[in-house]
Amino acid sequence: MKQSSRSDRGWNNWLLILAVVGLAVAPIIFVRGAEFGGSDGQAEQAITKVKPDYKPWFQPVFNPPSGEIESLLFSSQAALGAGIIGYAIGLYRGRSEKQKREE
Template sequence: MNQSSKNIWIITAVILLAVLPLLLVQGDFGGADGAAEQMIGELAPGYKPWFAPLMEPPAETESMLFALQAAAGAGFIGYAIGFLRGKAAKSKAQ
């Protein structure tokens, strides 16, 4: 198995890991936003929000997007650290 086919299999697995839970898992995924909204309603019943969201995705989609954002950030940080370490190792070898 060559390197490009391994990469394709890895990318396919990552995509499946992101998409399959959205299709197969059904449930209510409440988060901090819902808890905060409930607490505000209890503390200040007359509170009116300043604006309304343009779009409210289902809770599981919102959770997936948050996890994707965290994974992208971690990937970027890992890449930057690896790049800098590789650059340092290369300059030491010269």
């Protein structure tokens, strides 16, 4: 009985991964010709509509030379964060399994 619950858990994980991928890909497939912009650009447009003479409080420290470099830096930051979170989860799971084996 224990083996079947482990197998069911595996299928559930794969179904969840498939659902997440589907949710990420569906807008790209079904919304043709749409421009997927960031929230920064939308916020800037909304602010200039409300108050056209608005001046930002500060300027960015670093402006990437192109959109590709900006995307690279953003994805690198996301990958680093995911790696750190994954490491922490694995570390704590390993510690709890070790503690269970010792008991």
